[in-house]
Amino acid sequence: MDGNYLGIDVGSVSTNLVIINGEGRITAKLYRRTSGRPIQSMLEGMREIAEECGCPAIAGVGVTGSGRELAGVIVGADIIKNEITTHAVAAQSIVPGVRTILEIGGQDSKIIILKNGVVYDFAMNTVCAAGTGSFLDRQAARLGVPIEEFGEMALRSLSPVRIAGRCAVFAESDMIHKQQSGHSNEDIVNGLCEALVRNYLNNLAKGKEIREPVVFQGGVAANKGIAAAFEKALGMKVMIPEEHAVMGAFGAALYARQKIMNESSPKTKFNGFSVMKRDYGTKSFECNGCAGMCEIVELMMDGIVQARWGDRCGKWSSSVHYGHRTIS
Amino acid sequence: MKITFPHLGNTYICVKSILDDLGIEYVIPPFNNKKALELGARYAPEMMCLPLKINIGNYLQAYEMGADTILMAGGCGPCRFGYYSQLQRAILQDAGYDMEIITLEATRGVGDLIERIRRVIPRNAAMLSLPPILRRAVKIAKSTDEIEMLSFRTRAREKEPGSTDRVYKGFRQNALAVKGTKNMLRLIKDTESELNEIELDPGAYPLKVGIVGEIYTGIEHFASFEIQERLGRLGVEVDRKVTVSNWIIEHMIKKSLHLPRDMKFAEAARPWLGAMIGGHAQETVGNAVLYAQKGYDGVIQIFPFSCMPEIVAESLLPAVENEMGIPVLSLIIDEMTGEAGYMTRVEAFIDMLEQRREREGYEGGWQLSWN
Numbered sequence: 001m002d003g004n005y006l007g008i009d010v011g012s013v014s015t016n017l018v019i020i021n022g023e024g025r026i027t028a029k030l031y032r033r034t035s036g037r038p039i040q041s042m043l044e045g046m047r048e049i050a051e052e053c054g055c056p057a058i059a060g061v062g063v064t065g066s067g068r069e070l071a072g073v074i075v076g077a078d079i080i081k082n083e084i085t086t087h088a089v090a091a092q093s094i095v096p097g098v099r100t101i102l103e104i105g106g107q108d109s110k111i112i113i114l115k116n117g118v119v120y121d122f123a124m125n126t127v128c129a130a131g132t133g134s135f136l137d138r139q140a141a142r143l144g145v146p147i148e149e150f151g152e153m154a155l156r157s158l159s160p161v162r163i164a165g166r167c168a169v170f171a172e173s174d175m176i177h178k179q180q181s182g183h184s185n186e187d188i189v190n191g192l193c194e195a196l197v198r199n200y201l202n203n204l205a206k207g208k209e210i211r212e213p214v215v216f217q218g219g220v221a222a223n224k225g226i227a228a229a230f231e232k233a234l235g236m237k238v239m240i241p242e243e244h245a246v247m248g249a250f251g252a253a254l255y256a257r258q259k260i261m262n263e264s265s266p267k268t269k270f271n272g273f274s275v276m277k278r279d280y281g282t283k284s285f286e287c288n289g290c291a292g293m294c295e296i297v298e299l300m301m302d303g304i305v306q307a308r309w310g311d312r313c314g315k316w317s318s319s320v321h322y323g324h325r326t327i328s
Numbered sequence: 329m330k331i332t333f334p335h336l337g338n339t340y341i342c343v344k345s346i347l348d349d350l351g352i353e354y355v356i357p358p359f360n361n362k363k364a365l366e367l368g369a370r371y372a373p374e375m376m377c378l379p380l381k382i383n384i385g386n387y388l389q390a391y392e393m394g395a396d397t398i399l400m401a402g403g404c405g406p407c408r409f410g411y412y413s414q415l416q417r418a419i420l421q422d423a424g425y426d427m428e429i430i431t432l433e434a435t436r437g438v439g440d441l442i443e444r445i446r447r448v449i450p451r452n453a454a455m456l457s458l459p460p461i462l463r464r465a466v467k468i469a470k471s472t473d474e475i476e477m478l479s480f481r482t483r484a485r486e487k488e489p490g491s492t493d494r495v496y497k498g499f500r501q502n503a504l505a506v507k508g509t510k511n512m513l514r515l516i517k518d519t520e521s522e523l524n525e526i527e528l529d530p531g532a533y534p535l536k537v538g539i540v541g542e543i544y545t546g547i548e549h550f551a552s553f554e555i556q557e558r559l560g561r562l563g564v565e566v567d568r569k570v571t572v573s574n575w576i577i578e579h580m581i582k583k584s585l586h587l588p589r590d591m592k593f594a595e596a597a598r599p600w601l602g603a604m605i606g607g608h609a610q611e612t613v614g615n616a617v618l619y620a621q622k623g624y625d626g627v628i629q630i631f632p633f634s635c636m637p638e639i640v641a642e643s644l645l646p647a648v649e650n651e652m653g654i655p656v657l658s659l660i661i662d663e664m665t666g667e668a669g670y671m672t673r674v675e676a677f678i679d680m681l682e683q684r685r686e687r688e689g690y691e692g693g694w695q696l697s698w699n
Contacts, residue, residue, distance in 0.1 A: 119676075124669065292550075313493075
């Protein structure tokens with residue numbers, strides 16, 4: 001079946017968009033910073049990708065990432081999927097037979113173990129953000145190194161420095177200490193990469209059997225230092241797909257494609273690229289209807305309420321219908 | 329004297345009907361909520377487990393409603409719960425709330441327990457009426473749990489989304505107004521038929537997930553972010569062996585009367601955990617094994633942060649997972665838990681179970697059972 005499918009991943013740090021064709025190949029991709037403004041960032045992204053490929057006809061839309069609910073309502077998503085599932089399906093499409101997926105994003109990291117082509121086990125960081133993109137961003141800024149050069153710099157290290165990686169806060173103070181005792185930036189950066197990998201393997205991968213092929217993806221996969229530290233710690237080859245930064249969006253697009261293709265009379269809920277011209281705003285309030293006191297979020301388009309969510313009883317979310325069923 | 333008691337799932341239904349029958353004045357705190365948790369977290373020690381904090385919140389909200397005496401279960405040995413009431417008494421005192429806690433426990437013998445109960449019962453109450461009231465109360469506890477299990481079944485199969493929630497939430501609300509054990513039993517019966525009347529999708533083939541873990545977070549909807557209801561709305565049928573009535577019948581009645589207890593879980597847990605180590609750890613491991621044997625698709629373990637028995641169980645579950653071939657997801661909850669990350673894991677877990685079922689069905693060539 002022909003047609004283009006749009007995948008959108010609204011994450012904490014980056015907002016990514018991918019367009020795939022009917023065969024599931026990526027025809028356009030975009031990676032941009034969320035900068036704490038998920039709606040704006042997504043709409044900007046849609047404008048950019050539409051300009052790049054001339055507003056193609058979209059047969060289906062999938063959204064994922066921590067901002068998936070919000071994004072799903074705005075664009076009119078056919079499917080809203082969590083980021084663990086979309087990352088797994090994307091990696092499987094690029095590396096068939098993949099057994100282990102290491103994923104490090106802006107604020108969370110995951111490990112996904114696959115067996116016989118299905119997700120067998122997974123873990124996601126619960127308490128500590130050490131080793132995720134935003135932590136690396138901060139440390140790069142502290143050292144005055146552009147984040148893009150961080151990985152290259154680690155590879156130039158001559159003698160490794162061991163940095164405490166148990167906790168982001170302690171890693172930072174240990175790093176400052178190492179800096180003050182005169183270690184070179186290259187060695188410190190490399191030490192940091194190794195500490196983060198150690199933290200990741202100890203926290204997330206504990207008790208899990210890591211088997212090849214191993215795929216490393218997420219925004220942090222661009223960091224060659226971390227990739228090298230993984231290879232060293234695991235003693236395995238770690239593959240980094242070219243699309244590593246937009247795998248979530250790619251997976252969401254693949255899900256949208258599958259969903260539409262399985263329908264007997266496929267029709268997308270996509271609101272069209274024109275949504276980027278609209279004015280969106282959100283408002284939140286506490287419901288006092290019962291003792292539950294849920295935090296309700298209200299999404300408005302051009303001043304008209306489009307959707308509400310956050311309630312447990314359905315009082316608010318069912319008062320506006322936006323045609324999809326989610327977990328909340 | 330105005331009595332109150334902490335919330336634990338549907339326990340209030342059972343307790344309030346007894347109090348009604350005996351003509352004891354009481355207030356029920358609002359259902360567990362954010363405010364209760366905030367209040368509790370403010371006064372309780374940081375490192376105490378979540379149930380204690382919510383309990384304190386319940387007491388303080390009931391205090392605002394005029395309560396001065398708290399009925400609280402106690403006991404000896406299971407876990408930190410054993411000294412909840414002692415600690416809570418001290419916390420309330422430090423915070424300057426003049427409330428008495430009556431701990432219902434027989435650690436100093438049955439005579440002592442009866443003495444404690446008599447402090448609550450008005451002098452003019454006919455003591456002879458107590459046995460039939462208690463008999464009906466046990467029946468209430470049992471049948472409310474059965475209704476909840478039935479709601480798990482219908483929610484996952486209902487034709488029109490929300491029908492089960494409507495009946496079940498209505499029941500919880502109506503129970504607040506109904507007085508006495510006899511009327512309560514009638515309400516339960518009506519609710520049961522209402523649930524049975526919900527139109528089910530005959531083609532529904534729900535995933536089956538067993539809930540194991542610490543009792544409070546398993547039973548109390550608020551503490552688990554309503555995981556059982558949410559799974560039901562996603563079309564997943566859940567089951568839970570640890571219930572209030574099970575606790576009353578197995579742990580309180582049978583144990584004190586030295587009757588043979590249902591120890592299937594202990595038998596099932598034996599290869600991994602051969603002894604009772606406190607809390608519900610052995611139940612957690614054992615029930616996970618039993619669910620695997622019954623062909624469930626997955627198991628979700630829930631427990632409050634810092635719960636020692638469940639931490640032990642958590643470290644054993646990967647072995648059960650591997651040897652019994654059943655996926656297990658462990659969820660840890662405290663007042664700092666972020667709901668979004670929690671639900672992302674649950675969603676991904678359900679996706680995983682679905683994919684695994686499809687794949688096994690395809691490769692193993694087994695039949696759909698449509699039960």
